[in-house]
Amino acid sequence: TEQIEEVKTPKVKENKVDPNKQYNQERGSDKDHLYIVVIGHVDAGKSTLMGRLLCDLGEVSQKTLHKYEQESKKIGKQSFMYAWVLDETGEERVRGITMDVGRAQFETKTKHVIILDAPGHADFIPNMITGAGQADVALLVIDATRGEFESGFDLGGQTREHALLVRSLGVSQLAVAVNKLDTSNWSQERFNEITKKLKSFLKQAGFKDSDVTYVPCSGLTGENLIKPPNEPELLQWYNGPCLLDVIDNFNVPERPVSKPLRMSVNDVFKGTGSGFCVSGRIENGMLSKGDKVLICPTKEMAEVRSISLNDLSSNVGFAGDQVVATISGVEMQNVSVGCVLSDPIQQVPVTSRFEARIVVFNVKVPITKGFPVLIHHQSLVESANIVKLKALLNKSTGELIKKKPRCLGNNSVAVVEIEVCRPICVERYKDVKELGRVMLRVAGVTIAAGLVTDIVTT
Numbered sequence: 001t002e003q004i005e006e007v008k009t010p011k012v013k014e015n016k017v018d019p020n021k022q023y024n025q026e027r028g029s030d031k032d033h034l035y036i037v038v039i040g041h042v043d044a045g046k047s048t049l050m051g052r053l054l055c056d057l058g059e060v061s062q063k064t065l066h067k068y069e070q071e072s073k074k075i076g077k078q079s080f081m082y083a084w085v086l087d088e089t090g091e092e093r094v095r096g097i098t099m100d101v102g103r104a105q106f107e108t109k110t111k112h113v114i115i116l117d118a119p120g121h122a123d124f125i126p127n128m129i130t131g132a133g134q135a136d137v138a139l140l141v142i143d144a145t146r147g148e149f150e151s152g153f154d155l156g157g158q159t160r161e162h163a164l165l166v167r168s169l170g171v172s173q174l175a176v177a178v179n180k181l182d183t184s185n186w187s188q189e190r191f192n193e194i195t196k197k198l199k200s201f202l203k204q205a206g207f208k209d210s211d212v213t214y215v216p217c218s219g220l221t222g223e224n225l226i227k228p229p230n231e232p233e234l235l236q237w238y239n240g241p242c243l244l245d246v247i248d249n250f251n252v253p254e255r256p257v258s259k260p261l262r263m264s265v266n267d268v269f270k271g272t273g274s275g276f277c278v279s280g281r282i283e284n285g286m287l288s289k290g291d292k293v294l295i296c297p298t299k300e301m302a303e304v305r306s307i308s309l310n311d312l313s314s315n316v317g318f319a320g321d322q323v324v325a326t327i328s329g330v331e332m333q334n335v336s337v338g339c340v341l342s343d344p345i346q347q348v349p350v351t352s353r354f355e356a357r358i359v360v361f362n363v364k365v366p367i368t369k370g371f372p373v374l375i376h377h378q379s380l381v382e383s384a385n386i387v388k389l390k391a392l393l394n395k396s397t398g399e400l401i402k403k404k405p406r407c408l409g410n411n412s413v414a415v416v417e418i419e420v421c422r423p424i425c426v427e428r429y430k431d432v433k434e435l436g437r438v439m440l441r442v443a444g445v446t447i448a449a450g451l452v453t454d455i456v457t458t
């Protein structure tokens, strides 16, 4: 506390300009950044669709495309060539499924869009959460093929789970690609049949009608992706926007540049000069050269000597930036992965107990009181226990089903209290999204994802 009092100038930065605008100006771009996660049942055509979109937008070089074409011919799965644009590892190619969160980017009229590709296979839900956790908006890909939509949606497929999961992770805007409509000869009847079912479900899942747009398309043929339709059958009944325009129309969330500083440390290492380096993402606010920051949970003051952004020296880093900062005034051994560089006045909460709303999806034995888990919070991993089961909620509506349930099985949504073996820096999800999200793992398996709803003071 003595150290904190030394800081005379309050670090709360006045910011009268629109933070997004300022962010863009500093970045030398007039386009807003938008992070999109792609979700949907396995084989819905997610990879093909995004791959085709990138190719049609000229984001993939002819050389690369040619290479994929040759390779896909060789193994006799030519239709896979577009999917490969997004699938990077050899293993994925052999298995024909997208496993990890790959990244690709493209431009719309007003936006710079970063794709967080999500895998469709059930085993890969933990990876999907990583993607969805960073996403501003989601693209839900639906296989319109007769029988396939039914198995992905009605018969226990992943379409529902994914939609519920992204909603519970805070995504509220959705584009629904009613994909592979080429297989139904662009039938309006089929499109309506599908959208009708989805509409009532998505509403239940907590999406507002006005935040969801349905687009008939084909990732394979490229129909209605970046240009208005060509197909005569589709033209007869559809005059809405193409997928690219729907993405362009999404609202961009505000970047929290003017909020108090939060930078979570994901690495600590020796630099070349005096002091040492910490790297991490600035979640909130901004970090400038010369700033005095509070290292939490140890609560020691440090000074920022220099900042580097993409290997270039910079005077300042903003919310959303991944930076390396050289700091001094604190012992290197007192700073570790999982620490947060915080505004010294408006400090990040430090606690060993918090309440969270969790979605359970992968437990072998039901969760009961005292259940031991590993908490993953940003780059931090700590032992913890689920010490209270406070409420079981309705998965779709969030309404209370039962207070103090005795156990929690797969696919349940619940409010629990978690005790960590030592204090960590957490925020309520509604205050700082990135620091308000946890994953619960047991024996190398992710069993649940959660949002911090309250900090319990002990």
Ligand code: GDP
Residues within 6 Å of the ligand: 040, 041, 042, 043, 044, 045, 046, 047, 048, 049, 079, 080, 083, 096, 097, 098, 120, 179, 180, 181, 182, 183, 217, 218, 219, 220, 221
């Ligand atoms: P993902 O698992 O959702 O990424 O699906 P993929 O992109 O790997 O596609 C699954 C299968 O559907 C592949 O055999 C694709 O060639 C096929 N496919 C993808 N998009 C379309 C489409 O628009 N129309 C048709 N007819 N087939 C498609």
